[in-house]
Amino acid sequence: MKIGIKKGLITGFALLLTAGLAACGNNNAGNGAAAATDAPAASNAAGAAETTKAPAKDPVELLNVSYDPTRELYENYNKAFSAYWEKETGQKVTVKQSHGGSGAQSRAVQEGLEADVVTLALGYDIDALKDKGLINEGWESKFEHNSSPYTSTIVFLVRKGNPKGIKDWPDLLKAGVEVITPNPKTSGGARWNYLAAWGYALDHNNNDEAKAQEFVQELFKHVPVLDTGARGATTTFVERGIGDVLIAWENEAYLSIKELGPDKFEIVNPSESILAEPPVAVVDKVADKRGTREVAEAYLKYLYTEEGQKIAADNYYRPTLESVKEEYKDKFPEIKLFTLADKFGTWKETQEKHFNDGGIFDKIYVPGGK
Amino acid sequence: MNRSMNVTTTAAVPRKVLPGFGLTMGYSVLYLSLVVLLPLSALLFNSTGLSWAKFWDIATDPRVLASYRVSLSTAAMAALADAFLGLLLAWVLVRYEFPGKRIFDALIDLPFALPTAVAGVSLTALYSQNGWIGSLLEPLGLKIAFTPLGITLALMFIGIPFVVRTVQPVLEDLDRDMEEASATLGAGRWRTFRSIVIPELIPPLLTGFALAFARGIGEYGSVVFISGNMPMRTEIAPLLIMSKLEQFDYAGATAVALLLLLISFLMLLVINTLQRWARKTSR
Numbered sequence: 001m002k003i004g005i006k007k008g009l010i011t012g013f014a015l016l017l018t019a020g021l022a023a024c025g026n027n028n029a030g031n032g033a034a035a036a037t038d039a040p041a042a043s044n045a046a047g048a049a050e051t052t053k054a055p056a057k058d059p060v061e062l063l064n065v066s067y068d069p070t071r072e073l074y075e076n077y078n079k080a081f082s083a084y085w086e087k088e089t090g091q092k093v094t095v096k097q098s099h100g101g102s103g104a105q106s107r108a109v110q111e112g113l114e115a116d117v118v119t120l121a122l123g124y125d126i127d128a129l130k131d132k133g134l135i136n137e138g139w140e141s142k143f144e145h146n147s148s149p150y151t152s153t154i155v156f157l158v159r160k161g162n163p164k165g166i167k168d169w170p171d172l173l174k175a176g177v178e179v180i181t182p183n184p185k186t187s188g189g190a191r192w193n194y195l196a197a198w199g200y201a202l203d204h205n206n207n208d209e210a211k212a213q214e215f216v217q218e219l220f221k222h223v224p225v226l227d228t229g230a231r232g233a234t235t236t237f238v239e240r241g242i243g244d245v246l247i248a249w250e251n252e253a254y255l256s257i258k259e260l261g262p263d264k265f266e267i268v269n270p271s272e273s274i275l276a277e278p279p280v281a282v283v284d285k286v287a288d289k290r291g292t293r294e295v296a297e298a299y300l301k302y303l304y305t306e307e308g309q310k311i312a313a314d315n316y317y318r319p320t321l322e323s324v325k326e327e328y329k330d331k332f333p334e335i336k337l338f339t340l341a342d343k344f345g346t347w348k349e350t351q352e353k354h355f356n357d358g359g360i361f362d363k364i365y366v367p368g369g370k
Numbered sequence: 371m372n373r374s375m376n377v378t379t380t381a382a383v384p385r386k387v388l389p390g391f392g393l394t395m396g397y398s399v400l401y402l403s404l405v406v407l408l409p410l411s412a413l414l415f416n417s418t419g420l421s422w423a424k425f426w427d428i429a430t431d432p433r434v435l436a437s438y439r440v441s442l443s444t445a446a447m448a449a450l451a452d453a454f455l456g457l458l459l460a461w462v463l464v465r466y467e468f469p470g471k472r473i474f475d476a477l478i479d480l481p482f483a484l485p486t487a488v489a490g491v492s493l494t495a496l497y498s499q500n501g502w503i504g505s506l507l508e509p510l511g512l513k514i515a516f517t518p519l520g521i522t523l524a525l526m527f528i529g530i531p532f533v534v535r536t537v538q539p540v541l542e543d544l545d546r547d548m549e550e551a552s553a554t555l556g557a558g559r560w561r562t563f564r565s566i567v568i569p570e571l572i573p574p575l576l577t578g579f580a581l582a583f584a585r586g587i588g589e590y591g592s593v594v595f596i597s598g599n600m601p602m603r604t605e606i607a608p609l610l611i612m613s614k615l616e617q618f619d620y621a622g623a624t625a626v627a628l629l630l631l632l633i634s635f636l637m638l639l640v641i642n643t644l645q646r647w648a649r650k651t652s653r
Contacts, residue, residue, distance in 0.1 A: 103616040110618075128618050183599055185613035225516050225598040228609070232595070240515075241500040356617055357431070365601035366432050 059092035060295055065115035067102035067188065067278070068231055069252050073315035074119070080311060081302050085295065093295055101229050102188035109134065109283065116287050116296040119280045121188035123340075124347035126281050139281040148277035149303035150317035153337055154196040156268040157237065157246040157253040164244045168270050169200045172219055172245060179222040180243035182233040184354075184361055189230035191355060193247040196274040198354075199343045203272060217364045238265070249276065250332075251316035275337040413631070417624035428625040437607040438630065444518050444606075445586030448525035452582045453575050455526070456533025463534070464541040478534050481527055486591030493524055494596045516598030521606065524592040529582030536578040537571060544570055572648040580641040587634045 066074060078095040085093045098105065098113070102121035109115045110132050120126055123146075129135045140146050158166050164177050172179050182190040194216065201215035202208070225242060227233040230252055237246035238256055245268075246253070253267050280300050287293040302308050309324040318332050319325050325332075344350040354360045388394050417425065428434065463475055481489065497504040498515040507514060514520045544567065552562040590608040597604040607630050614623035 101616070103618075107615065107618065183613070186609070186616050224600075226600055228594050228599065228612070240494065240498040242498060351617070357428070357614070357619070357622060362433060362601075 057089065057091035059094070060292060062093060062095045062116045062292060062296060062299060063098065063114060064095055064117050064119060064299075065098045065105050065109055065113060066119040067105055067121045068099050068229065069189075069249060069255070070119060070278075070315075071097070071099050072255075073312060073317065076315065077303070077308060077311045080307055081299055084302060084307070085298065091295070093299075095299070101186070103186070114286050114290065115283050116290065116292045117280065117282050117300055119278065119300075121278050122191065122347060123277070123279050124351050125188065126279055127347055129281075129283065134283050134285045135281055136284045140279065142282070143280065143300060144304055145320045146277055147279045147281060148320070149280060149300070149308065150278070150312035150319060152250045152276045152278065152317055153273045153335060154193050154247060154270075154276060155250045155253050155273065155335075156270060157248055157256060157265050158244065158268050160264050160266055162266060162268065166245050166268055169197055169215075169219075169272075172197075172222060172247075173215070177222055177245065178224050178243040179219065179245055179247060180225065180227075180233050180237040181223055181247040182230055183226040183228055186228040187230055187233075189249055189252070190233075192249070192274060192276045194354070194361065195340065195344060195350070196247075196270075199274055199338050200270070200272050202343060203338075213360060213364075216360075220364050250318070254316035269333055269335050272336045272338070274343075275339045277339070410631075413624055413627060416620055417628055419621040420625060425625050425628075428622050429629040433601055433605070434607070434610055434626055436602045437605045437610050438633070440518060440521065440604060441587050441607040441630070442633065444521040445525055445583050445589075448522045448529055448586050449579045449583035451522070451526050452529045452533045453579045456530055456578055456582075457537055457571065457575060459530070460534045460537040460541055464538060478531050480531075481529075482531050486528060486589065487595070489527055490524055490592035490595035493520070493527065493592065497523065497596065515596050516600070516604065518604060520596040520598075521593050521604060524596050525582075525586040525589055528589055528592055529585055532581035532585065533575070533578030536574045536581070540571060540574045569648075569651075573645050576641055576645040576648060580638055580645070583641075584634050584638055587630065 064074060064078075074095075074097050078097065081095065082093050085091060098108075098115070100108070102125050106118070106120060106125035106128050109118060109129055118126060118129065123140065126135065126139060130137065130139060143149065145151075156166060156172075158164070164174070165171065166177070171177065181193045184190040184194045197216050197219055198212050201212035205211035205215075225233075225236050227236055230249060233246060234248060234252055234256055236242050238260060246256075248256075250267075257265050257267065280303065282293065282296045282300060284293075287296045303312070304321065306321065306324060309319040309321040310327075313319045313324055313328045313331065316331075319328060340347070340350065344353075352359065420428070459478065463471065463478075468474075494515050495501050497507075497520060499505065499508045499513075501515070504515055514523060548566050549562055552566050557565070588608060590606070590612070593606050594609060597606060597609075599605050599609055607626060611623045611626050611630075614620075614626065
């Protein structure tokens with residue numbers, strides 16, 4: 001019996017080892033095969049170049065890893081870009097989309113999801129990719145406007161007729177007002193909400209940090225439910241009928257109204273809010289490995305063209321190109337907007353001070369917490 | 371225990387159904403390693419980036435402690451409720467014939483198959499203040515969604531099959547002659563139930579309870595929707611793990627997970643001991 005167990009264990013580990021080796025072997029074989037398929041493709045292309053003068057490039061596939069509320073935006077944009085790229089270069093390009101929470105998406109790319117480009121909700125989530133060596137230093141300045149082709153802001157969604165008379169941030173602290181916002185620790189959008197309130201409070205209290213904290217702390221006392229993501233909070237407010245006001249991305253607020261009918265909700269623009277800049281970046285390591293750098297860069301650059309900007313604006317993101325801005329100015333009313341850099345500095349500093357464990361947001365809930 | 375002993379003795383008889391012990395044991399060890407041991411050791415490995423003091427700091431942060439409290443108490447409450455409810459369900463399924471019984475029986479397993487998030491969303495829709503049930507209960511001052519009660523409800527849903535499916539076979543095997551003998555000897559229904567049926571059912575009930583409890587501690591999908599996730603009040607430990615991952619704090623997330631694992635392992639150990647003891651005394 002005893003010998004049996006020993007034998008069994010040895011067999012087990014032997015099998016484990018062989019399985020491990022086999023996996024490694026497979027990996028190598030896989031890489032080899034990929035290299036092998038690349039080579040004839042290249043020679044094919046060369047052959048084609050010889051016979052017909054216009055070299056028809058092989059079709060290429062891009063993966064755009066994005067966050068939740070951009071699903072509709074990129075569905076439209078990808079079609080436009082494919083058409084543009086094929087017309088320009090003769091190359092067919094298919095863009096695959098992946099959507100989810102911004103942080104979770106960033107984690108997936110860190111763990112090896114081969115994204116050619118990332119279009120996320122926060123610079124912080126792209127910084128994390130930079131720290132892993134997937135994206136080169138200085139990604140923020142690679143494209144115009146801090147690499148944010150479109151922007152958004154934080155507004156209020158209230159029930160039709162605005163029964164609680166909500167006009168601005170201080171109204172959210174009135175007795176009996178219930179505020180819906182997701183949890184800043186699990187939602188990128190919620191971090192923008194929190195920072196918008198904080199920035200407003202700073203401006204109205206001579207930049208007194210303690211007063212701002214008090215304001216935000218009071219605000220979160222009015223929050224009955226902390227959903228894990230922006231869509232969840234929208235559902236809580238819209239479908240479950242909980243709360244008097246939803247603090248939300250402007251594009252999410254517009255989308256809720258479009259989906260659910262303007263007879264139920266209206267948007268209230270606060271006197272002041274934050275300029276939310278969802279950034280984009282090429283994942284350098286993946287693009288170089290897959291040889292997609294050229295098309296990946298073009299993909300992001302095209303977001304800044306008139307067509308790209310219009311698609312963004314049609315999907316309720318604020319355009320950055322002046323001509324398109326002008327065209328859509330009725331859709332996006334002027335709000336006094338401050339940027340993250342204006343009030344908070346970099347994402348890294350903001351994250352550490354406010355949202356990391358032991359940061360200010362934790363203190364709001366744990367009185368006297370560290 | 372006795373039963374498993376029997377199995378090994380019959381396996382030692384020269385002609386075996388499965389190939390030699392060495393090979394079968396080898397495969398078992400291999401698969402156990404791949405499916406359970408490797409992920410668990412990766413968990414340990416991930417948290418080794420932390421010093422002991424830091425680990426303790428994270429694991430005993432007031433907010434983390436509060437979340438353990440929520441997770442453990444709601445899981446225990448739900449498992450307890452499931453033990454009673456599951457016994458009744460199993461009883462009805464085993465002892466009575468009624469039309470649609472097979473469908474009823476199949477329905478029990480549904481919580482196993484359903485993505486838990488779907489369960490969470492539908493429960494929230496039912497029990498929130500303007501849901502079908504919630505809108506009836508709220509005027510009576512009974513809030514369910516976004517309270518620990520709501521979490522318990524979600525966990526009851528998730529855990530019920532464990533109890534039914536462990537009690538059911540034992541109940542089927544239960545000797546009816548004993549109950550009849552007890553009745554002919556003049557025992558009332560309650561006495562028969564108490565001294566003949568219940569002792570036999572305690573071990574499977576404890577197993578069912580333990581399984582439902584363990585499942586409840588780690589449950590995430592169904593709970594995040596109905597709990598409201600309020601820090602210190604309805605925030606569950608798995609949510610804190612997620613929120614640490616969101617900060618790319620892998621070591622911190624593992625620290626919370628590890629302590630949770632330890633607690634539930636100890637709980638299971640205690641329940642297993644209880645169960646063994648109950649089986650011994652009932653024989």
